Amino acid sequence: MAQLVSPAGRRLVAGIPIAWLSALFLIPFLIVLKLSFSEVRLAIPPYAPLFVLRHGVPVPQLHLSNYTFLLTDPLYARALAYSVQVAALSTIVCLLLGYPMAYAIARSSPTRRSVLLMLVMLPFWTSFLLRVYAWIGLLKSDGVINNVLLALGLVHQPLALLQTDFSVYIGIVYSYLPFMVLPLYANLEKHDLTLLEAAADLGARPVTRFTRITLPQSVPGIAAGSLLVFIPAVGEYIVPSLLGRTDQLMIGRVLSDEFFENRDWPIASAVAIVMLVLLVAPILLLQRFERRELASQELLAQQPEAGS
Amino acid sequence: MRSAGYFSRTMLVVGLLFLYAPILSLIVFSFNNSRLVTVWDAAHSPTLKWYGVLLTNGQILEAAWLSIRIALIAATAASVLGTLAGMALARLGAFRGRGLLLGMTTAPIVMPEVITGLALLLLYVALEQAIGWPHGTGPVTIALAHITFCIAYVTVVVQSRLVGFDESLEEAAMDLGASPATVFRRITLPLIAPAILAGWMLAFTLSWDDLVITQFVAGPGSSTLPMVVFSKVRFGVSPDVNALATLMVLLVSVGMVVSAIFMHYRERRRERDVQRAAAANA
Numbered sequence: 115m116a117q118l119v120s121p122a123g124r125r126l127v128a129g130i131p132i133a134w135l136s137a138l139f140l141i142p143f144l145i146v147l148k149l150s151f152s153e154v155r156l157a158i159p160p161y162a163p164l165f166v167l168r169h170g171v172p173v174p175q176l177h178l179s180n181y182t183f184l185l186t187d188p189l190y191a192r193a194l195a196y197s198v199q200v201a202a203l204s205t206i207v208c209l210l211l212g213y214p215m216a217y218a219i220a221r222s223s224p225t226r227r228s229v230l231l232m233l234v235m236l237p238f239w240t241s242f243l244l245r246v247y248a249w250i251g252l253l254k255s256d257g258v259i260n261n262v263l264l265a266l267g268l269v270h271q272p273l274a275l276l277q278t279d280f281s282v283y284i285g286i287v288y289s290y291l292p293f294m295v296l297p298l299y300a301n302l303e304k305h306d307l308t309l310l311e312a313a314a315d316l317g318a319r320p321v322t323r324f325t326r327i328t329l330p331q332s333v334p335g336i337a338a339g340s341l342l343v344f345i346p347a348v349g350e351y352i353v354p355s356l357l358g359r360t361d362q363l364m365i366g367r368v369l370s371d372e373f374f375e376n377r378d379w380p381i382a383s384a385v386a387i388v389m390l391v392l393l394v395a396p397i398l399l400l401q402r403f404e405r406r407e408l409a410s411q412e413l414l415a416q417q418p419e420a421g422s
Numbered sequence: 423m424r425s426a427g428y429f430s431r432t433m434l435v436v437g438l439l440f441l442y443a444p445i446l447s448l449i450v451f452s453f454n455n456s457r458l459v460t461v462w463d464a465a466h467s468p469t470l471k472w473y474g475v476l477l478t479n480g481q482i483l484e485a486a487w488l489s490i491r492i493a494l495i496a497a498t499a500a501s502v503l504g505t506l507a508g509m510a511l512a513r514l515g516a517f518r519g520r521g522l523l524l525g526m527t528t529a530p531i532v533m534p535e536v537i538t539g540l541a542l543l544l545l546y547v548a549l550e551q552a553i554g555w556p557h558g559t560g561p562v563t564i565a566l567a568h569i570t571f572c573i574a575y576v577t578v579v580v581q582s583r584l585v586g587f588d589e590s591l592e593e594a595a596m597d598l599g600a601s602p603a604t605v606f607r608r609i610t611l612p613l614i615a616p617a618i619l620a621g622w623m624l625a626f627t628l629s630w631d632d633l634v635i636t637q638f639v640a641g642p643g644s645s646t647l648p649m650v651v652f653s654k655v656r657f658g659v660s661p662d663v664n665a666l667a668t669l670m671v672l673l674v675s676v677g678m679v680v681s682a683i684f685m686h687y688r689e690r691r692r693e694r695d696v697q698r699a700a701a702a703n704a
Contacts, residue, residue, distance in 0.1 A: 120602060123602060124510075124514055124517065126506075127506050127509055127510045127514065128506075128507075128510035128514060128517055128519060128520075128523060129519075130503065130506050131503050131504070131506050131507035131510065131523060131527075131573065131577075132519050132522060132523050132526070134503055134569075134570070134573070135507075135523070135526040135527070135570070135573065136522075136526070138542065138545065138566065138567075138569075138570040139526050139529075139530060139538075139541075139570055140522075140526060141545060142541030142542050142544060142545040143541050145541065145544045145545055145548050146537075146540060146541045146544055149544060159547050159551070211433065211436075211437050211440075212437070214429060214430035214433035214434065214437075215430070215433055215434045215437040215438075217430045218430040218431045218433065218434035219434065221430075228682065230434070230438075232678055232682060233438055233441075233442075234438075234441070235678070236671075236674060236675060236678060237441050237442070237445065239627055239674045239677075239678065240445070240667075240670055240671050240674050241630075241631045241648070241667070241670055242631055242633075243631065243633055243648050243651055243652060243655075244448070244651070244663070244666070244667040244670065245444060245445065247448075247651070247655045247659075247663060247667070248444035248445060248447060248448045248667070249444055250655065250658070250659050251447060251448070251451060251659050251664075252443075252444055252447060254658075254659070256458070256461065258447055261461075288440065288441070288444070291437065291440075291441065292441075295437075320427070341532060342531070342532060345532040345533070345534065346532060346533075346534055346535070348534060349534020349535065349536050349537060350534070351535065351536055351633075351634045352633060352634065352652075355652075355656065356655065356656065366534055366535075366536045366634075369536045369537075369540065370536055370634075370637075373540060373638075374637075379544070382540060383540065383544070386536070386537045386540055386541070389534065389537060390537065394529075394532070394533065394534070394537075397532075398525075398528070398529060398532070
């Protein structure tokens with residue numbers, strides 16, 4: 115294929131998207147990094163320049179004050195810890211619910227499979243915001259769930275469901291469930307079922323067949339699904355804003371409040387950098403490493419076939 | 423085919439009920455007469471009153487029109503750029519910058535939106551200081567931001583389609599003397615067209631629905647539909663939003679059914695062609 119396109123063509127095909135994404139995705143992060151070392155100022159834009167001219171020479175004015183402030187005010191550490199806790203538990207619940215769903219879809223007949231897949235995809239194509247909004251009507255004190263519980267006589271006073279940890283978990287699991295089911299389905303659908311039959315012939319019981327054959331093979335799907343749920347959930351803004359507690363903010367909301375309410379752009383940038391360094395970067399690197407390992411395994415597995 | 427056990431089938435039913443119960447309740451209460459969205463006013467319902475309220479709300483209509491225009495531009499530009507990126511990753515082998523491109527088309531998918539939004543706005547502000555453009559934020563800066571985060575999704579879809587079929591068709595055409603442009607137009611493009619279309623629709627939906635990044639890069643003058651909806655529902659429920667949600671669910675369902683039928687017939691036709699070709703060769 116290398117000779118299929120002229121060198122100039124190759125440069126264009128790869129160069130145009132690289133140029134666009136460098137300008138609008140990579141460089142902006144460098145600006146965030148730069149700003150996180152700046153000082154807030156009552157001006158437009160509200161931050162001090164990083165370089166100050168002294169006798170005609172630009173002198174960098176690096177401030178670590180934003181980072182020391184993040185460390186000294188417990189608000190930030192608490193918000194980050196709460197966000198990680200919410201995201202981790204939501205990911206586990208998504209996995210426990212999504213895995214059997216994906217499994218059942220992957221093992222159903224082809225016609226039924228496409229209908230079921232469509233049913234999982236449909237909420238994903240409708241608005242995220244409106245689906246979160248739907249839960250307000252269900253969970254409020256005079257909402258559908260409380261009305262049903264009251265009518266059945268199961269409770270005598272409406273339960274406080276909205277603006278609790280419970281409603282945040284519900285909202286995140288609900289919004290991100292399709293992101294867990296789809297990669298798991300893509301993985302489970304490719305499994306070689308003759309392995310299971312062979313194991314059954316050799317006397318392995320269903321539980322053993324699952325834990326020894328199906329589960330190890332689905333690790334890449336579990337990793338992909340968990341990644342697609344966990345990282346965005348840590349920085350989730352819409353769900354905690356509409357359904358969440360008012361006394362405990364998540365880190366995405368803290369960043370947004372620092373930016374919009376307090377107009378403290380340097381602190382907001384420092385929060386973003388901390389999230390990137392502590393969460394996003396390690397997980398992405400881990401995933402990359404794992405993918406390289408998997409790719410090499412696949413290559414090794416294919417070699418005998420190619421030789422025969 | 424080994425069928426799934428009772429447990430996983432039960433969980434599938436539970437999961438689908440969980441996914442659809444809130445959507446159904448949105449739809450049901452969009453026909454409710456009462457302003458209290460969750461109390462069914464049996465005497466005067468069902469009613470289409472909230473659909474009337476929705477479709478005469480100038481602010482919502484204006485925001486929807488802005489969102490449609492931005493989504494059309496973002497999806498189209500992202501499809502072009504994402505197709506180029508997908509082709510580069512799937513077909514160019516090892517080239518300088520491949521790792522960079524792979525990273526920049528993977529990271530946006532999982533990046534928390536507050537970070538992407540903040541980064542883009544700071545870029546616009548720095549640019550304005552340096553070269554005087556963009557002058558403030560508005561529809562143009564929203565569209566540029568949407569193009570950027572949509573590219574990654576188109577790339578993934580196109581790349582996986584290209585990896586799925588081998589290069590021998592393209593190589594055969596080259597051997598028969600077709601120029602690279604002809605190979606692309608006659609072979610590659612028809613093969614990846616369904617993926618580009620799927621990527622375009624995904625990008626359109628993501629742009630149309632985006633709130634968080636948009637809030638950062640929108641500026642005070644321009645409000646997209648999600649921004650208007652968010653400010654309405656932030657302090658409680660609002661029945662005309664239920665009507666809006668119902669219309670959107672209806673539209674998406676019709677779109678999905680139509681595209682499923684289309685794909686089904688395409689597949690059937692392809693199978694018939696393959697059979698006919700086999701018969702002609704025999």
